[in-house]
Amino acid sequence: MKASKIILFVIAGFALIFSFLFFLGSGGQSGGFNLIYIAVGLAAVAFILIFFATRLDISADPAQNVTVNIDLPGEVSMDAIKCESCGGVLTEKDIKLVSGAPMVTCPFCSTTYQLSEEPKW
Numbered sequence: 871m872k873a874s875k876i877i878l879f880v881i882a883g884f885a886l887i888f889s890f891l892f893f894l895g896s897g898g899q900s901g902g903f904n905l906i907y908i909a910v911g912l913a914a915v916a917f918i919l920i921f922f923a924t925r926l927d928i929s930a931d932p933a934q935n936v937t938v939n940i941d942l943p944g945e946v947s948m949d950a951i952k953c954e955s956c957g958g959v960l961t962e963k964d965i966k967l968v969s970g971a972p973m974v975t976c977p978f979c980s981t982t983y984q985l986s987e988e989p990k991w
């Protein structure tokens with residue numbers, strides 16, 4: 871529930887309460903004719919506010935429900951070996967075997983680290 875909507879409902883509630891008070895006041899007074907107009911006017915304002923408050927809710931809903939679904943095939947990210955530090959694409963030239971362990975030297979950020987062999991699922 872949005873704050874602007876709550877404010878609209880609160881103002882509408884006050885308008886309805888004052889409308890009711892003016893309506894009650896109009897009965898006992900000689901000049902009650904004008905008070906009835908004020909009461910009806912406040913009631914109309916209250917219903918307009920409620921109308922806009924409900925419309926506000928409807929117009930806000932589609933924007934909140936926008937979801938972006940990006941479905942990429944799993945192979946895309948597996949095609950290239952990327953640097954763990956800068957994300958640069960590494961080639962076979964950057965991988966060297968040092969004492970049996972594949973070491974990667976990134977040509978972009980000069981980071982050297984051991985290439986961890988992840989299990990193939």
Ligand SMILES: [Zn+2]
Pocket residue numbers: 953954955956957958976977978979980981
């Ligand atoms: Zn790098």
